[in-house]
Amino acid sequence: MGFRCGIVGLPNVGKSTLFNALTNSSKAQAENFPFCTIDPNEGVVPVPDNRLDKLVKISSSKKKINTTISFVDIAGLVKGASKGEGLGNKFLSHIREVDAVIHMIRCFDSESIQNVNPNVDPVRDLEIVETEMLLADLESIQKRLEKKKKKLLENDQLEVLEKGLECINNNQNLNILLKEYDKKTLNQTGLLSIKPKIFVCNVDEQSIKDGNNYTKKFIDKYGKNNTIIVSADIENQINQLDKNEKNNYMKMIDIKETGLDTIIRKGYEILELDTFFTSGPEESRAWTISKNCTAPKAAGVIHSDFEKGFIRAETVSYKDFINSNGWTNSKANGKMRLEGKDYIVKDGEVLNFRFNT
Numbered sequence: 001m002g003f004r005c006g007i008v009g010l011p012n013v014g015k016s017t018l019f020n021a022l023t024n025s026s027k028a029q030a031e032n033f034p035f036c037t038i039d040p041n042e043g044v045v046p047v048p049d050n051r052l053d054k055l056v057k058i059s060s061s062k063k064k065i066n067t068t069i070s071f072v073d074i075a076g077l078v079k080g081a082s083k084g085e086g087l088g089n090k091f092l093s094h095i096r097e098v099d100a101v102i103h104m105i106r107c108f109d110s111e112s113i114q115n116v117n118p119n120v121d122p123v124r125d126l127e128i129v130e131t132e133m134l135l136a137d138l139e140s141i142q143k144r145l146e147k148k149k150k151k152l153l154e155n156d157q158l159e160v161l162e163k164g165l166e167c168i169n170n171n172q173n174l175n176i177l178l179k180e181y182d183k184k185t186l187n188q189t190g191l192l193s194i195k196p197k198i199f200v201c202n203v204d205e206q207s208i209k210d211g212n213n214y215t216k217k218f219i220d221k222y223g224k225n226n227t228i229i230v231s232a233d234i235e236n237q238i239n240q241l242d243k244n245e246k247n248n249y250m251k252m253i254d255i256k257e258t259g260l261d262t263i264i265r266k267g268y269e270i271l272e273l274d275t276f277f278t279s280g281p282e283e284s285r286a287w288t289i290s291k292n293c294t295a296p297k298a299a300g301v302i303h304s305d306f307e308k309g310f311i312r313a314e315t316v317s318y319k320d321f322i323n324s325n326g327w328t329n330s331k332a333n334g335k336m337r338l339e340g341k342d343y344i345v346k347d348g349e350v351l352n353f354r355f356n357t
Contacts (some may be wrong), residue, residue: 003271003288004042004070005198005263006098010125011075011116013106013231019043021235022260041073047264047275047286051318051348055277058326067275069264072098092136092192095343097273099194101269102263103129107201107214107229108325122201133192134168140190141165164191194272198263199227205234211255217339228266230259274347277318280327295343299353309356309357313339317328320350327352331355 002019007015018109046066046250056064074094095101099232104121106115117125141161160181177186186194199216200221211219215229238246238258250256257265266275271293276298277284289298295315300307317325320335330336344349 003099003267003273004072004097005100005102006072007102007104008074008076008095009104009128010106010128012114013104013125015104016041016073017105017236018102018200018202018230018259019071021232021239022061022263024239041080042070043073044068044070045260046195047288049275049286051275052284052286054275054322055279058322059284060281061279061281061284062281063285065283065285066196067286067288069267071102072122083253088274094138095133095192096190098195100267101192103166103199104198105199105201105218105234107207107212107218108204109339120214122214123221124270126199126218126222135147135163135191136172136321137191141168141290156181157188159278160185160189164189174286192225197226200259200263201227201229202232203229205231205253207231208234226266226270226305230260230262232259274345276345276348277350278352279321279350280352289345291347293345295345295353296341297353298351299355300343302353306353306357310341311354311356312355313343313345314352315339315343315345316350317346318350321350332354 003233007019009015013266019041023045038244047069047070049066052066053063055061057095069102084194103126105125106120109120118283122178134255138154141164145158145165146163159262160177163179163180164174166172167176174191177191177194199218201211201218203212207215215227219227234253237256238249239260241249246258268275274289274291274293275286275287276289279285285300289301296307296310299310315326315337316330317337320333321327321330324330326332326336
């Protein structure tokens with residue numbers, strides 16, 4: 001299924017530079033003035049997974065196919081975006097189309113890179129963006145509640161939107177809704193403020209390892225849990241290197257994983273995603289599923305016919321598959337199980353589906 005992350009923030013905080021680094025491309029214009037990016041650039045990136053490399057080797061697969069993540073570079077928001085300032089409405093509509101939001105926050109000083117605000121203040125900058133998203137949600141809620149009069153709104157949606165309006169009017173965080181309603185119902189509302197968030201503090205090279213006063217201020221306010229410290233410029237440099245050069249450079253600047261790896265790992269956490277594998281002589285492939293996904297739903301990620309005609313799933317844990325050196329020995333050693341329609345697929349399992357055509 002993959003997932004889409006939208007990179008948002010004020011102008012000139014490093015969104016396009018990060019996008020170029022993550023997608024290893026120059027699609028986004030990293031220009032030194034606001035609104036250079038109007039239409040969103042999108043890059044599809046393979047998700048690194050060392051487990052897949054081992055499966056390819058064991059199954060002597062002709063092809064290796066990673067699951068993917070899409071990054072969307074959304075143009076800079078400004079104060080008043082929800083009222084159309086700086087082409088804001090267009091940008092806000094692009095945020096509605098992503099699964100998670102990467103908040104890019106300026107945590108560096110620079111005389112050469114223009115700041116749309118008089119000083120660097122990551123807490124203020126995030127509040128500007130989140131306020132504009134909240135105002136957009138308010139307008140959306142009010143418009144949709146008008147449909148109540150025309151009886152065009154389903155009861156569950158009506159309840160969520162009325163609760164959302166109550167939260168905004170009482171200056172309460174819309175995340176309250178996450179505790180009271182299921183994900184499917186909330187996704188149908190299209191609300192921006194409740195989308196899963198990753199906070200990326202963009203720093204200079206000297207601050208990559210330990211952060212700086214700006215990142216400390218931000219973490220004091222929003223915590224470490226979903227906050228990542230990266231240098232978009234350094235990420236760009238890393239992605240221009242071959243594997244050995246990359247490893248040596250990362251050791252030199254004392255970082256253990258790239259920003260891409262960190263963002264993907266955090267994305268899987270906040271979106272509650274798992275990976276399962278298929279592996280054979282033709283290909284070994286990774287597939288993204290939601291946590292607590294049933295076997296038929298997992299089969300449907302491969303093809304809708306697999307889900308409709310699902311009979312059973314041949315299932316081996318990743319560890320057992322590796323230790324048994326593939327399917328044949330996994331079956332012989334009793335490590336392969338046949339699971340039915342109610343089975344919950346676990347992260348890393350190697351599956352083969354039986355289905356009626």
